[in-house]
Amino acid sequence: MTPDATEQEQTGGKSRRRRGKDKKPRSFWREIPILIVVALLLSFLLQTFIARVYLIPSESMEPTLHGCPGCTGDRIVVEKISYRFGDPEPGDVVVFRGPESWSEGYSSTRSDNVVIRGLQEVGSLVGLVPPDENDLVKRVIATGGQTVECCDDQGRVLVDGKPLDEPYITMDFPFIPGVQTCDTAVKSGRCFGPVTVPEGHLWVMGDNRSNSADSRYHVSDEMQGTIPVDNVIGKATFIVLPPSRWGSIPSPDIQQQ
Template sequence: MTDSPRGTPPPAAGDDDPLARFATVDGDDGEGKKERSFWRELPILILVALVLSFLLQTFVARVYLIPSESMEPTLHGCPGCTGDRIVVEKIGYRFSDPRPGDVVVFRGPDSWSHDLVSTRSDNVVVRGLQEVGSYVGLVAPDENDLVKRVIATGGQTVECCDDEGRILVDGQPIDEPYVQMDFPFVPGEMTCETDLKSPRCFGPVTVPDDNLWMMGDNRSNSADSRYHVNDEYQGTIPVDNVIGKARWIVLPPSRMGSVPAPEIQN
């Protein structure tokens, strides 16, 4: 039985009330812990994001900017226009080799890299940051990465041209609907047999095993395998130099879509 009159409220919590004191301390401490926990976890979250970015871009896919017009009109990189950004998928070629018709990104052999200018700073610290940024996909790699189309693979013989100006693979003409810009070829006036030869003409070249013959879709403005026939690979590139297959255009929005790669029939 209580001594307090019925209906009388309990004493108000004041400064001397231990429950009130604990309630106040607990509330403030909870907010402080949450704030401190966020700032402690933020560096970990950033590190995890960077590691995931590195793993994805190293083993799965990477975005590349098209800087030149060698693949026009399939991939835009023309002067004055917005260069396409493409997603290059890296997994498929771990289980199969590139096939004729594929658009691939590859590291140019040494003979393709004479005009390569390093994008790295002369400052040691800045260069180190650039290298770290490259590993996580924030900075472009400092290497001669190129994009072209596979025309012939190891063991095939490629040359140009037949009587209609078409490329021959193993003696058979191939259909190339993606080529819209090429050197002139005029039957009877400018062919591979006339005194004034067509600039289309090259070969024949037999592609070494495990190598690829690469050409740009913009045939009149592409320094591709035709321009390197005197190097150690006869203008071809090793399959091991292939980084991945160009799958999608992701920017600009007006150009979004898949990269056409029709199988070359001969």
């Protein structure tokens, strides 16, 4: 090897080392915007296709789900995958968009300020702000083609003539055999129906039967109080907040075989 070649090789090596030293690591502060965008995109995909957290605002699902105006209600995980492969079943607790007749009196939660409203809409896409719609939570009692009514001699809800097993109910209207039933002059507040649920629809009720504006309350509307399956957002599966309420949300098989 000639001296010139050796010198060139050494010079080239020094040059490469110099270029390596000149490469500065990317600033953390320059990466923050990228990380934020990725996090927001992942949040959007998660909220849209997988699951979303909802706040329980009322006591219509007590004691299963806790909520009341002005208090800290349960926050629940509503997963959206199950119903992509099948329809809701009796006993499931579902979150759904209220049909028009269920949304009377509902007012938008968005600001009148155009800029703030736009920020709220963006926040809603990534789960930081609740959606601007009347989302409700109830339990599925009957599905398309079934006939639901109340009550039998013991005050139980009937589906296709068979009484339901509903262990989650602790609050209901009085039903006193021989005194206040569906046949007495003053009927029990439990009484309704019979109603045959249209195909593609659900009959839903709150676990707090004496304080729930559910399918019974809307039975005079165009869908006889039922809701379209297409309005169902997902299945309520878990209580995540507050910590003292952590636990799964039961979906018992309520229809007797």
